[in-house]
Amino acid sequence: GENVEQHPSTLSVQEGDSAVIKCTYSDSASNYFPWYKQELGKGPQLIIDIRSNVGEKKDQRIAVTLNKTAKHFSLHITETQPEDSAVYFCAARGAGRRALTFGSGTRLQVQP
Amino acid sequence: DAGITQSPRHKVTETGTPVTLRCHQTENHRYMYWYRQDPGHGLRLIHYSYGVKDTDKGEVSDGYSVSRSKTEDFLLTLESATSSQTSVYFCAISEKDNTEAFFGQGTRLTVV
Numbered sequence: 679g680e681n682v683e684q685h686p687s688t689l690s691v692q693e694g695d696s697a698v699i700k701c702t703y704s705d706s707a708s709n710y711f712p713w714y715k716q717e718l719g720k721g722p723q724l725i726i727d728i729r730s731n732v733g734e735k736k737d738q739r740i741a742v743t744l745n746k747t748a749k750h751f752s753l754h755i756t757e758t759q760p761e762d763s764a765v766y767f768c769a770a771r772g773a774g775r776r777a778l779t780f781g782s783g784t785r786l787q788v789q790p
Numbered sequence: 791d792a793g794i795t796q797s798p799r800h801k802v803t804e805t806g807t808p809v810t811l812r813c814h815q816t817e818n819h820r821y822m823y824w825y826r827q828d829p830g831h832g833l834r835l836i837h838y839s840y841g842v843k844d845t846d847k848g849e850v851s852d853g854y855s856v857s858r859s860k861t862e863d864f865l866l867t868l869e870s871a872t873s874s875q876t877s878v879y880f881c882a883i884s885e886k887d888n889t890e891a892f893f894g895q896g897t898r899l900t901v902v
Contacts, residue, residue, distance in 0.1 A: 679849065682832075684832070687830075712890055712891075714893075719895075719896075720895060720896075721794075721880055721893035721894050721895050721896050722833070722880070722893045723893070724890045724891075724892075727890060767832055767833065771887075775887075776821065776838060776840055776846070776887040777823055777835045777838050777848060778835075778891060779835070779849075780825075780832040780833040780834070781832055782830055782831060782832040783832050
């Protein structure tokens with residue numbers, strides 16, 4: 679089955695700096711890669727996703743890049759703000775599979 | 791926010807007792823999922839459903855069973871709770887198997 683590895687497990691940045699979280703996946707047939715943000719005491723919430731026919735996608739301060747050859751994808755947050763502090767999860771869905779496989783999460787702390 | 795309600799939100803139970811968690815949706819989505827979240831493991835799939843009475847196992851299904859008799863309800867049952875099942879349980883829904891999943895607020899289960 680699919681295996682997703684996520685790094686780093688914790689990340690601390692200064693407000694205004696950029697943050698990058700990286701994930702690798704094992705199933706070369708995976709075709710859908712979402713990123714979720716989870717705030718304390720809440721369920722994960724989708725912030726951006728990308729499909730295998732696209733190399734990059736941006737939404738304001740958030741971007742995701744996908745390298746299918748290397749089987750890795752990354753989340754980029756620019757101009758970080760304290761409200762970006764949360765746990766971020768990457769996930770992947772393999773072709774023909776009906777559920778997402780998640781990475782282990784990155785705790786991002788943005789220092790004011 | 792997607793219309794997903796998990797109940798109960800918190801539960802403490804004793805080892806060996808049966809426990810049922812409920813997920814109710816108002817979105818009429820076809821797919822429903824149960825994940826558990828544990829430190830260092832991200833979210834791991836327990837069971838999922840791709841329609842009424844259609845369910846399948848995830849990566850950590852041992853000790854759990856599910857039922858879906860109506861589109862809007864997906865029940866997760868621990869037949870005989872063990873301390874290793876202490877976790878936060880999340881229900882998720884998606885309209886199609888290749889679209890985003892929306893998560894509920896979670897149920898914190900403690901088995902003593």
